[in-house]
Every structure is written in structure tokens, then in C-alpha cells.
Amino acid sequence: MKIQKFRKRIGLIGFGCVGQGLYDVVEANRHLGWEIGCICVKDKEKTRSLPASAFTYDVQEVLQDPSLDIIAELISDTKEALGILRQALQQGKTVVSANKKVIAENLPELIQLQQRHGGVLLYEASVCGSIPVLRTLEAYYGSEPLVEVRGILNGSSNYILSKLHAEHIDFQAALAQAQELGFAEADPSLDVEGTDALHKLCIMAAHAYGLLVHPDDVLHLGIQYISSEAVELAAALGCRIKLVGSLKATPTGQIELRVLPTLIPETDALYDVEAEFNGLEIEARFAGKQFLKGRGAGSHPTGSAVWADVTATIRGYRYTYPKLCTSQATATSGNEQITVLLQGQSDRLAELQDLVQPANQYKIIGQSQVILSLTPQQLKQHESFLKQQGIFVAAIPESVALDIVPEKYRSEEAVPVGSL
Numbered sequence: 001m002k003i004q005k006f007r008k009r010i011g012l013i014g015f016g017c018v019g020q021g022l023y024d025v026v027e028a029n030r031h032l033g034w035e036i037g038c039i040c041v042k043d044k045e046k047t048r049s050l051p052a053s054a055f056t057y058d059v060q061e062v063l064q065d066p067s068l069d070i071i072a073e074l075i076s077d078t079k080e081a082l083g084i085l086r087q088a089l090q091q092g093k094t095v096v097s098a099n100k101k102v103i104a105e106n107l108p109e110l111i112q113l114q115q116r117h118g119g120v121l122l123y124e125a126s127v128c129g130s131i132p133v134l135r136t137l138e139a140y141y142g143s144e145p146l147v148e149v150r151g152i153l154n155g156s157s158n159y160i161l162s163k164l165h166a167e168h169i170d171f172q173a174a175l176a177q178a179q180e181l182g183f184a185e186a187d188p189s190l191d192v193e194g195t196d197a198l199h200k201l202c203i204m205a206a207h208a209y210g211l212l213v214h215p216d217d218v219l220h221l222g223i224q225y226i227s228s229e230a231v232e233l234a235a236a237l238g239c240r241i242k243l244v245g246s247l248k249a250t251p252t253g254q255i256e257l258r259v260l261p262t263l264i265p266e267t268d269a270l271y272d273v274e275a276e277f278n279g280l281e282i283e284a285r286f287a288g289k290q291f292l293k294g295r296g297a298g299s300h301p302t303g304s305a306v307w308a309d310v311t312a313t314i315r316g317y318r319y320t321y322p323k324l325c326t327s328q329a330t331a332t333s334g335n336e337q338i339t340v341l342l343q344g345q346s347d348r349l350a351e352l353q354d355l356v357q358p359a360n361q362y363k364i365i366g367q368s369q370v371i372l373s374l375t376p377q378q379l380k381q382h383e384s385f386l387k388q389q390g391i392f393v394a395a396i397p398e399s400v401a402l403d404i405v406p407e408k409y410r411s412e413e414a415v416p417v418g419s420l
């Protein structure tokens with residue numbers, strides 16, 4: 001029997017921060033003809049804002065309900081989420097998701113499933129919450145070569161860094177504040193170790209450059225080992241430290257991509273992206289630079305991005321991955337020398353210098369900080385060592401004048417070797 005429908009129906013899987021955000025946005029826009037058809041959650045004991053009859057605990061009730069027009073996968077369990085996306089796409093369904101980890105780690109398969117079975121998967125909310133990043137890269141810049149895409153992609157770590165600079169507190173205190181205000185998870189490792197930003201970067205790479213790259217192959221270092229000395233030194237150089245994810249086309253056709261803490265000078269558009277905000281600078285070959293800034297997380301901002309996807313599907317919108325068809329791009333961390341600040345125990349720093357044998361000069365800033373030149377590929381090669389030894393790394397852009405490093409940051413025993 002054909003079910004007579006008056007409204008488009010959404011099957012919602014997950015009713016946490018983002019799921020509830022989507023619910024509110026749909027309710028506020030009922031005049032547009034959509035409704036939440038059913039909601040699947042996991043915990044039967046949890047107190048809910050809706051009557052128990054609104055919920056199911058069996059995901060198959062959503063996945064196999066023919067009256068639903070679209071499925072919104074908004075759960076925190078990544079393994080289960082991948083199963084949901086696979087099953088929905090194998091059935092040729094339309095599904096939206098915010099799950100950056102699952103998408104970043106499985107994008108080739110998810111694209112193939114869409115091609116094979118005719119389903120649709122949109123995931124705008126997975127990259128920078130409410131900022132329309134993927135739609136901009138895919139639909140607007142789909143046929144213009146991009147020079148560089150770089151940004152602050154994680155609100156929790158940005159909030160912590162802003163606190164470190166503004167209040168001169170230490171990392172643990174700033175993290176505790178971020179957790180109290182709900183800007184950081186109880187387990188903040190994905191945020192502060194740069195993994196969340198890495199997942200977003202890998203998703204952007206597919207849309208910006210037609211590059212499919214697995215997160216494991218990309219250099220990413222976080223802010224978990226940052227010290228107040230590093231923050232002070234950055235401030236003395238007129239900079240703020242930000243966790244920056246970047247994608248850049250090289251003259252040889254490779255795409256350089258990495259997530260690295262970076263000293264950002266006042267003249268840089270990212271300098272004023274503070275607290276929990278995200279910001280993205282897109283430089284296109286002909287259009288020049290453009291800048292997007294907004295809320296990268298949170299219930300309503302992220303719910304709004306999911307809603308934008310839901311309503312776009314009904315107008316026939318789907319990702320076409322325009323640059324995947326034309327691009328031969330390969331990924332690299334980067335072969336060009338960059339200048340980095342390293343901070344950690346002096347014997348560990350010495351060990352690292354033995355390992356990387358910096359071809360160029362380095363200058364000892366103090367016993368626990370050095371500045372030297374190396375390639376991002378060398379950082380990638382020694383990524384595990386850096387993480388195991390608790391070494392904080394921050395890139396220093398060429399535009400930052402190092403000759404103004406104040407004397408007080410150079411210890412008595414410091415032995416400047418060459419100059420930068």
C-alpha cells in the first residue's frame with residue numbers, strides 16, 4: 001500500500017548535541033514541509049526532552065522504514081555510524097552525516113557506494129559546523145584551481161589557545177575552563193592532538209583538490225604539549241599561536257597538507273579568529289583570497305548545517321567531486337624547508353636535532369626551546385618521536401621577523417649556531 005505523505009520525513013539517528021539541534025531547526029521551520037519521522041537512540045534509561053513514544057532503540061526501524069525521505073546519521077559511535085552509512089547507501093538512500101572521522105577515514109568507499117547504488121551522502125556539518133565550507137569548495141570553486149586553503153578547524157583547541165594568550169594561564173587550566181563551558185569534550189584528545197582538524201582537512205582535500213588521502217598519511221601535531229614559554233615567545237614576536245590545517249598546491253602538482261600549530265602574525269586573517277570560532281581562508285588562482293568565519297560546533301550551528309544538507313537534497317543537490325575526475329594530485333607533507341619552534345626537555349631536543357640533522361642553522365632560544373629549519377616531511381618522519389617525547393612544535397612563517405627574539409628568551413648557556 002502506498003503511504004500518502006503530506007510532509008517530507010527525516011529519520012533521525014542520534015539525539016545528542018547535534019541531533020537535538022537538528023530537531024529544533026526542523027521544528028522552527030515546519031512551514032517548509034519537513035518533519036522528524038522517527039528518532040533512534042541507544043540508552044533506554046536516559047531522560048529525554050520528548051515523550052518515550054518518539055524514540056526507537058533499533059536502528060533498523062529507521063533504515064528499513066520506506067516512509068522516510070532521508071536519514072540523518074548523527075551518532076557518536078563511529079563503528080555503528082559507518083555501518084549505518086554503508087547500509088543506507090547500499091539501499092540507494094539519501095543520508096546526511098556530521099561524522100568527520102568516519103567520512104575522512106572511509107571517503108573512497110563512501111563515494112563508490114554512491115556511484116554504484118545511486119544514493120546520496122552529504123556531510124557539510126562535518127567540516128567547521130555552520131560554515132558552508134564544502135558547498136563553497138565543491139559548488140563554487142569546483143572549476144577554479146585553488147592555490148591554498150588554510151584555517152582554524154577546531155574550536156576547542158582554538159578556545160584553549162585564546163585563553164593561554166589572553167589570561168597567561170597554563171594548558172591544563174585553559175582545558176578545564178573549555179570543558180566546563182562545553183567547548184571541549186571530557187576526553188579532549190581528538191581536539192587538542194589535532195586529529196579532529198586532520199579529519200576535516202582530509203575531507204576538504206577531496207573537494208578542494210580532488211585528493212583522496214587517508215588521515216594516517218598526513219602530518220598532524222597538536223597543542224597538548226604547549227608551554228607558557230612558547231606562548232610568551234610567540235607574543236614577543238607579535239604573534240598568536242593557532243592550530244592551523246593547510247592544503248596547498250605545489251608547482252609540481254602535489255598537494256601539501258598538514259595540521260601544525262603556527263605562529264600567526266597580526267596581519268594574518270586567522271589572527272582574529274578567537275575562542276571557539278573557526279575561520280578559513282581560501283585562495284583561488286583567479287578570485288584571490290576569501291575568508292569565512294563562524295561557529296564550528298555547537299547544537300544549533302551544527303544542526304543548521306545538517307538542515308541545509310537535508311533541504312538541499314530535495315532540490316537534487318549532491319556532491320559531484322568535480323576535481324576528482326581531473327586531478328592526478330598526490331599528497332605530501334612538504335619538501336621545502338620551514339622554520340619551526342620546538343619546545344621540550346633539552347635532552348629530547350638534542351636527540352631530535354641528531355635525528356633530523358638540520359641542514360640549516362639553528363638558534364637556541366633557551367634550554368627548553370629551539371628554533372631550527374627542517375622540512376615538514378622530516379617532521380612526519382619523526383612524528384611518533386615528537387609525540388612520545390612530549391615535544392611541542394610550531395611553524396614560524398617567513399613573514400615573522402626572528403631578529404626581534406628578545407634577549408630574555410635566550411638562556412645564559414644558549415649557543416647560537418649560525419643565524420636564521
Ligand SMILES: NC(=O)c1ccc[n+]([C@@H]2O[C@H](COP(=O)([O-])OP(=O)(O)OC[C@H]3O[C@@H](n4cnc5c(N)ncnc54)[C@H](OP(=O)(O)O)[C@@H]3O)[C@@H](O)[C@H]2O)c1
Pocket residue numbers: 013014015016017018019040041042043044046059074075076077080098099100101125126129296297298299302
Ligand atoms: N557536537 C558538535 O558540535 C559537533 C559538531 C560537528 C560534528 N559533530 C559530529 O556529530 C556527531 C554527533 O555528535 P554529538 O555531539 O551530537 O554527540 P552526542 O551529543 O554524544 O550524542 C550522540 C547521540 O548518538 C546516540 N548514539 C550513540 N551510539 C548509538 C547507537 N549505537 N545507536 C543509536 N544511537 C546512538 C546517543 O544516544 P543516547 O542519547 O541514547 O546516548 C546520542 O543521542 C558526531 O559524529 C560528531 O563528531 C558534532
